Amino acid sequence: MPTFTVFKGSEGGKIVQSQTTRPDLTDDQVLIKITASGLCGTDEHYKGADIVLGHEGAGVVEQTGPNVKSLKKGDRVGWGYEHNSCGTCEYCLTGREQYCSEREMYGEANLDQGSFATHAVWKEAWLYRIPDSMTDAEAAPLMCGGATVFNALSSYDIKSTDRVGVMGVGGLGHLAIQFAAKKGLRRHRLLWIRQQERGGTQARRKRIRRNEGKERVRYWPQGGRSSRHHQRAAGLETHAPCHGPYQHNLSAHRLLR
Numbered sequence: 001m002p003t004f005t006v007f008k009g010s011e012g013g014k015i016v017q018s019q020t021t022r023p024d025l026t027d028d029q030v031l032i033k034i035t036a037s038g039l040c041g042t043d044e045h046y047k048g049a050d051i052v053l054g055h056e057g058a059g060v061v062e063q064t065g066p067n068v069k070s071l072k073k074g075d076r077v078g079w080g081y082e083h084n085s086c087g088t089c090e091y092c093l094t095g096r097e098q099y100c101s102e103r104e105m106y107g108e109a110n111l112d113q114g115s116f117a118t119h120a121v122w123k124e125a126w127l128y129r130i131p132d133s134m135t136d137a138e139a140a141p142l143m144c145g146g147a148t149v150f151n152a153l154s155s156y157d158i159k160s161t162d163r164v165g166v167m168g169v170g171g172l173g174h175l176a177i178q179f180a181a182k183k184g185l186r187r188h189r190l191l192w193i194r195q196q197e198r199g200g201t202q203a204r205r206k207r208i209r210r211n212e213g214k215e216r217v218r219y220w221p222q223g224g225r226s227s228r229h230h231q232r233a234a235g236l237e238t239h240a241p242c243h244g245p246y247q248h249n250l251s252a253h254r255l256l257r
């Protein structure tokens with residue numbers, strides 16, 4: 001039975017070390033030795049809960065269950081927010097398994113394991129091979145943050161002739177800008193909008209504008225208008241909120257390389 005070290009949230013927000021023991025591998029389960037993990041904003045939300053943190057991981061296959069078909073020991077793989085779904089409902093059959101009523105996700109299922117750990121056990125179908133050209137540390141953040149914004153761009157079939165606005169340049173936003181650029185969107189078609197920092201001085205904002213290019217950066221005040229308002233103000237036709245990225249992890253990798 002695999003036993004491994006994990007790092008969990010706790011009441012009060014302190015991260016604590018613990019141990020998880022899983023039954024011997026069955027069916028299509030894969031034991032992974034974790035080598036890298038992204039740190040996502042959602043981890044902050046779960047820091048006060050008794051669950052293993054981390055949901056964008058990368059590592060090396062250490063052991064495989066009897067029905068694992070394509071992965072073998074030594075393969076490099078990554079995984080994201082969702083770990084399982086029914087595989088037979090309309091959502092699952094149309095590539096939208098993030099809406100499956102039987103989905104298993106970070107924070108709801110598998111609370112005893114995550115990517116802040118030495119190992120994890122996941123099903124083969126929910127693991128994605130990492131290309132040789134990409135390091136584990138590069139791949140891990142794409143498993144949630146990267147896949148989320150990639151999904152927004154691919155769901156709306158964004159082309160180089162479209163105009164795209166990215167609201168917020170944080171962990172997800174800076175990846176959205178890179179994906180959009182790789183899709184061929186150039187300067188006048190790619191607009192990113194940064195939330196005005198509280199206490200940010202006029203001089204600081206001027207400096208950012210100078211560095212990032214005046215026409216690509218707009219600001220909106222904190223706690224004010226909705227992102228839909230800013231979408232209209234920026235002259236953007238469609239509002240594409242980021243949600244449900246999970247089926248696009250692998251394609252996201254390919255685009256960034």
Ligand SMILES: [Zn+2]
Nearest residue numbers: 040042144145
């Ligand atoms: Zn995340």
Ligand SMILES: [Zn+2]
Nearest residue numbers: 086089092100
């Ligand atoms: Zn389903």
